[in-house]
Amino acid sequence: MVQMGSPIDLFEANNLMSQLVKSKNLAQAHQLFEIMPQRDEVSWTTLIGGHINGSQPFEALALFSRMREEGTRIDEFVLSLILKACGTTNQLKQGESLHGFSVKTGFVNCVFVGSAILDMYTKTGCISKSRDVFHEMPQRNVVSWTAMMTGLVNSGHAKEALLYFSKMWASKIDVDSFTFATALKACADIDALLIGKEIHSQSIKLGFDLNSFVGNTLTTMYNKCGKLEYALRLFERMPIRDVVSWTTKIAGFTQKGCENEALQAFIQMRKVGVSPNEFTLAAVISAIAGLGSVHLGMQLHAHVMCHGPRHPLLTSVDGYHDVKPA
DNA sequence: TTAGGGTTAG
Numbered sequence: 019m020v021q022m023g024s025p026i027d028l029f030e031a032n033n034l035m036s037q038l039v040k041s042k043n044l045a046q047a048h049q050l051f052e053i054m055p056q057r058d059e060v061s062w063t064t065l066i067g068g069h070i071n072g073s074q075p076f077e078a079l080a081l082f083s084r085m086r087e088e089g090t091r092i093d094e095f096v097l098s099l100i101l102k103a104c105g106t107t108n109q110l111k112q113g114e115s116l117h118g119f120s121v122k123t124g125f126v127n128c129v130f131v132g133s134a135i136l137d138m139y140t141k142t143g144c145i146s147k148s149r150d151v152f153h154e155m156p157q158r159n160v161v162s163w164t165a166m167m168t169g170l171v172n173s174g175h176a177k178e179a180l181l182y183f184s185k186m187w188a189s190k191i192d193v194d195s196f197t198f199a200t201a202l203k204a205c206a207d208i209d210a211l212l213i214g215k216e217i218h219s220q221s222i223k224l225g226f227d228l229n230s231f232v233g234n235t236l237t238t239m240y241n242k243c244g245k246l247e248y249a250l251r252l253f254e255r256m257p258i259r260d261v262v263s264w265t266t267k268i269a270g271f272t273q274k275g276c277e278n279e280a281l282q283a284f285i286q287m288r289k290v291g292v293s294p295n296e297f298t299l300a301a302v303i304s305a306i307a308g309l310g311s312v313h314l315g316m317q318l319h320a321h322v323m324c325h326g327p328r329h330p331l332l333t334s335v336d337g338y339h340d341v342k343p344a
Numbered sequence: 345t346t347a348g349g350g351t352t353a354g
Contacts, residue, residue, distance in 0.1 A: 032345040039346095063346035070347095098347040133348050164349040199350040234351040265352040272353090300353035 032060045039068035059085075063096045066103075075103040079112070092119070094128045101134035105141030113138040117151075129155070133162040140169025160191055167200045176204035180213060195229040202232065206239040214239045234262045241270035261295050269301040272308060280305035281314070 031054050038047035051057070051065050062085045069078040082100050086092070097120060104113035117135050120126040126135065132155045139148040152158070152166045163186045170179035183201045186193065198221045205214035218236055221227045227236065233256045240249035253259065253267050264287040271280035284302050287294065294302070299322055306314045 029345065034345090036345050058345095060346045065346095067346065093346085095347045102348070128347095130348050137349065159348095161349045166349090168349060194349090196350045203351075229350095231351045236351095238352070260351090262352040267352095269353060295352085297353045302353090304354065 026054070028054075028056055028058060028061075032058070032064060035061065036064050039064055039071075042072070044068050044072050044074075057090070059091050059093050059096060062090055063093075063099065066096060066099050070099055070103055070106075075106045078103045079107065079109070092123075094125045094131050097125055098130045098134040101131070101138045105138040108142055110142040110144070113142060127156050129157055129159055129162060133159075133165050136162065136169065137165045140165065140172065143173070145169055145173040145175070158191075160186075160194055160197060163191060164194075164197045164200055167197070167204070171200060171204045171207065174207075176207040176210075179204040180210065183217075193224070195226045195232050198226045199229075199231040199235045202235040202239050206235065206242040209243050211239075211243040211245065214243065228257055230256070230258050230260055230263070234260075234266055237263065237266045237270070241266065241273065246270055246274050246276075259290075259292070261292055261298060264292055265295070265298040265301055268298065268305065272301055272305040275308065277305040277308040281309075 031050065035047045035050050038044075038050065047065060047068055051061060054061060062081065066078045066081050066085075069075070069081065078099065082096070082103075085096070097116060101113060101116055104110070104116065113135075117126070117138075120131050120135060125131045132151060136148040136151040136155075139145070139151060148166060148169045152162065155162060163182065167179040167182050167186075170176070170182065180201065183197070183204070186197070198217065201217050202214060202221075204210070205217065214236075218227065218239075221232055221236075226232050233252065237249040237252050240246070240252065249270050250267070253263060256263055264283065268280045268283045268287070271277070271283060280302070284294070284298070284305075287298075299318070302318060303315070306318060
């Protein structure tokens with residue numbers, strides 16, 4: 019359309035850009051954005067959202083300052099997105115300033131913006147501010163509740179998170195797989211086996227136990243509560259076993275001192291074609307350390323050097339590249 | 345045509 023010089027309607031161009039973002043064609047979406055004869059807040063929001071979902075929060079923040087320089091209207095859509103970017107990049111100052119803007123403009127009362135503000139505070143380590151925002155929200159939904167619970171769990175307040183879960187349950191809010199995964203992580207953190215079992219049976223009733231996030235957190239919970247056999251049974255029944263499921267199984271064995279079983283699970287995982295990540299390798303290295311086998315350790319070391327993953331945890335160790343495994 | 349929350353290691 020551009021090459022042929024046909025005039026592009028703003029709505030059409032936004033629509034096209036949205037399709038490009040959805041099909042992960044971020045570069046083309048950006049190109050289109052730059053040559054659009056006119057842009058509105060939807061154009062900016064679409065591109066900013068594409069960068070955030072494509073793990074480029076700093077680019078999203080840069081676009082947002084351009085958006086402000088051009089005097090484009092800031093609405094609740096772009097506010098939610100930028101608050102999220104502030105959280106993931108730990109920009110508390112900008113997050114606070116956007117919170118102030120939301121109060122002044124009244125967008126703070128929008129449940130999307132309110133949830134995004136409380137999430138921004140939990141990610142920047144201000145849990146008490148999250149609590150304040152949560153309690154001042156005129157309306158809350160499953161996302162607000164879950165974001166609050168997640169913040170509490172991640173700041174070491176698992177017990178309080180479970181309190182919120184029971185309040186949420188009592189207020190008849192529709193819980194979902196996100197809520198269950200968070201509540202189960204809270205149980206795992208404080209060895210709350212009985213509550214965990216209760217939440218497990220509720221998740222079965224609602225069908226969320228088949229969700230891989232819930233299933234993986236359930237096995238972690240049983241492992242941490244010392245119920246390795248439950249975790250193993252659950253693993254067998256999982257419809258999809260991803261890298262997290264396998265890593266949880268390997269770590270479960272390692273933590274119980276069953277290093278050989280851990281290594282067998284790792285071999286099995288490789289056989290069925292699941293690629294390990296840095297978490298898996300850390301768990302396997304721990305198993306090998308437990309066995310005290312220099313030979314196996316060197317084998318794994320070589321494997322990591324040849325196949326990666328090239329993660330800071332594995333590559334930033336001093337002298338790492340000087341070590342020559344057999 | 346645009347927006348929010350979740351899992352695994354040490």
